[in-house]
Amino acid sequence: MSATVYPTDPNTRSDTIGARRTLVRESARRSLARRRLVGRIAVGSCVVAVAISLAPLIALVAYTTSRGIRAISWGFVTHIPTPPGIPGGGISSAIVGSVIIVGLAAVIAVPVGTMCALFLVERRGRLAGALRFGADVLTGVPSIALGIFAYAVLIGPGSLIGHFSGIAGSFALAVLMLPIIIRASEAAMRSVPRDLWEAGLALGVRRSRVVRSVVLRGALPGLVTGNLLAVARAVGETAPLLFTVLGASLLVTNPLQPMGALSLTIYSNANQPFPAAQQIAWGTAFVLLVLVLVLSIVARLVSARLNRQAR
Amino acid sequence: MTIDITTSAEMSSGTDPQRHDRPGATSDMTAAVSLRGVNVSFGKHTVVRDVTLDLARNRVTALVGPSGCGKTTILRAINRLHDDTGGKVTGQVLVGDLDVYARDTQAELVRSRVGMVFQRPNPFPTMSIFDNVVAGLRLNGVRSKSVLREAAEAALHHAALWDLVKDRLNSPAVKLSGGQQQRLCIARALAVEPEVLLMDEPCSSLDPIATAKIEELITHLATDVTIGLVTHNMFQATRVSDYTAFFLLGEDRATGELVEYGPTKMIFDAPHDPRTRAYVSGEVG
Numbered sequence: 051m052s053a054t055v056y057p058t059d060p061n062t063r064s065d066t067i068g069a070r071r072t073l074v075r076e077s078a079r080r081s082l083a084r085r086r087l088v089g090r091i092a093v094g095s096c097v098v099a100v101a102i103s104l105a106p107l108i109a110l111v112a113y114t115t116s117r118g119i120r121a122i123s124w125g126f127v128t129h130i131p132t133p134p135g136i137p138g139g140g141i142s143s144a145i146v147g148s149v150i151i152v153g154l155a156a157v158i159a160v161p162v163g164t165m166c167a168l169f170l171v172e173r174r175g176r177l178a179g180a181l182r183f184g185a186d187v188l189t190g191v192p193s194i195a196l197g198i199f200a201y202a203v204l205i206g207p208g209s210l211i212g213h214f215s216g217i218a219g220s221f222a223l224a225v226l227m228l229p230i231i232i233r234a235s236e237a238a239m240r241s242v243p244r245d246l247w248e249a250g251l252a253l254g255v256r257r258s259r260v261v262r263s264v265v266l267r268g269a270l271p272g273l274v275t276g277n278l279l280a281v282a283r284a285v286g287e288t289a290p291l292l293f294t295v296l297g298a299s300l301l302v303t304n305p306l307q308p309m310g311a312l313s314l315t316i317y318s319n320a321n322q323p324f325p326a327a328q329q330i331a332w333g334t335a336f337v338l339l340v341l342v343l344v345l346s347i348v349a350r351l352v353s354a355r356l357n358r359q360a361r
Numbered sequence: 362m363t364i365d366i367t368t369s370a371e372m373s374s375g376t377d378p379q380r381h382d383r384p385g386a387t388s389d390m391t392a393a394v395s396l397r398g399v400n401v402s403f404g405k406h407t408v409v410r411d412v413t414l415d416l417a418r419n420r421v422t423a424l425v426g427p428s429g430c431g432k433t434t435i436l437r438a439i440n441r442l443h444d445d446t447g448g449k450v451t452g453q454v455l456v457g458d459l460d461v462y463a464r465d466t467q468a469e470l471v472r473s474r475v476g477m478v479f480q481r482p483n484p485f486p487t488m489s490i491f492d493n494v495v496a497g498l499r500l501n502g503v504r505s506k507s508v509l510r511e512a513a514e515a516a517l518h519h520a521a522l523w524d525l526v527k528d529r530l531n532s533p534a535v536k537l538s539g540g541q542q543q544r545l546c547i548a549r550a551l552a553v554e555p556e557v558l559l560m561d562e563p564c565s566s567l568d569p570i571a572t573a574k575i576e577e578l579i580t581h582l583a584t585d586v587t588i589g590l591v592t593h594n595m596f597q598a599t600r601v602s603d604y605t606a607f608f609l610l611g612e613d614r615a616t617g618e619l620v621e622y623g624p625t626k627m628i629f630d631a632p633h634d635p636r637t638r639a640y641v642s643g644e645v646g
Contacts (some may be wrong), residue, residue: 070511070512070515070554071510071554071556073503074473074498074501074512074553074554075473075474077471077498077501077502077503078469078473078501078502079470080502081501081502082467082469082470082502084502085469085502086467300611360637
């Protein structure tokens with residue numbers, strides 16, 4: 051250790067300090083008004099930006115609610131559709147169809163996505179990088195392209211199933227959900243401190259067991275939120291279902307058959323020039339909105355609860 | 362062990378007696394920082410209660426006590442760092458004649474007078490050594506290149522880092538070692554020429570050699586800066602501080618309190634309070 055050289059005479063230093071101290075204080079005081087103003091402008095801009103982004107959302111919810119709520123009745127959600135021109139009828143087939151299609155999509159996408167995320171967290175290297183890049187690219191693929199892809203693979207001539215079916219829609223939605231799940235799950239798993247991994251490994255626990263007890267458990271709130279948000283996103287998608295599910299007026303529970311779906315009901319009814327059909331479209335849109343809202347709230351509640359337990 | 366509780370601060374402040382001989386150092390008992398009945402609470406939880414404490418001008422005051430008893434919380438109350446973390450401070454804090462929590466007192470001005478050094482060295486990772494040191498000056502509106510240059514040199518000298526870095530002021534700060542980074546952070550705080558420097562366990566992430574350097578530096582800095590030092594290291598407190606404040610959880614086991622305050626030698630050799638005696642003699646904690 052070399053001897054530390056401190057400035058020489060404390061007294062002369064005090065003089066220069068005094069001068070510089072005064073200068074800095076003055077500068078701070080003089081610039082403070084301007085800094086405060088700039089700060090206020092910045093905060094103001096952020097508030098305006100938030101307002102601008104919230105306005106369409108609020109308008110959309112308000113408008114959909116005001117138009118759609120008139121269509122809502124017990125019959126609307128429990129009856130199957132009536133033929134055009136005949137009053138009454140509901141969207142039960144679409145609700146059941148959506149639940150089955152999205153449920154199956156989740157059954158496909160959640161395990162695959164979670165395992166992909168685990169791979170990304172566990173492994174570094176080219177393959178992981180490629181996978182992450184692939185997931186990012188997949189996020190940007192238009193959902194209609196996913197629909198065409200599913201059509202080509204599962205439905206079109208010479209393909210696996212060969213006819214319109216709910217399961218084909220599930221497949222398309224699963225592909226849509228995958229990148230969302232992968233990125234959200236990866237972030238959740240990464241938020242589990244590295245120390246905990248090492249603590250587990252240092253106890254002589256197998257790697258797979260550490261993953262289960264430490265990583266997956268620690269990331270659980272984030273995993274639940276990410277997956278539920280992916281489901282919420284998928285419920286509202288229309289394009290991937292257009293070429294796959296086709297739509298059905300009858301109550302279909304066999305996913306190998308064409309099925310109804312909420313988004314398809316909106317699409318087909320909103321296109322028609324009849325007020326009654328449009329009313330059904332608004333009503334369905336409202337039901338869909340409520341469904342997505344409920345899913346988001348459930349995601350929040352579950353993750354808050356899991357977070358509390360974790361403490 | 363001397364049981365002499367009337368020992369004056371002048372006699373008892375251990376490490377660097379000659380600095381008290383400096384002309385004009387008669388201000389020993391004048392407080393640079395005064396806390397009067399200070400409480401800090403987060404939500405319903407009062408973290409530390411009713412602290413009345415002075416930091417003597419140009420002296421080192423150590424805040425010691427077990428973890429979770431509110432030492433750091435009190436330290437951070439002095440330059441209003443709780444403003445942004447939702448902590449509520451009641452009571453009075455004075456820095457010189459500035460009422461820190463008065464309605465028209467602006468936090469920025471308090472902080473330009475009260476510097477802070479944290480537990481882990483935290484140089485701005487995207488900035489060079491030079492830019493780190495002058496960051497506070499620039500943010501406080503100092504533009505003049507010559508002033509920045511001089512201030513950086515003085516601060517780095519003061520932090521005993523100048524000779525080490527004078528040839529690579531433009532290299533990234535994160536390339537320095539941990540101890541050097543911590544001295545850089547001290548230089549960064551000093552460049553703003555604060556009257557008071559708060560240090561929150563500044564050596565806890567450093568090795569003994571780097572710690573020794575920082576301790577030497579702390580003793581030296583106290584010639585013209587008032588230092589409040591939170592430390593878990595009893596020996597560090599005895600080595601560098603003139604006064605010691607001992608904190609402990611109160612009877613509710615949830616709220617920290619100031620148990621005893623006095624010249625360091627008294628706190629360690631002849632404390633009044635049995636709880637202090639137990640702690641400094643290593644019977645508890």
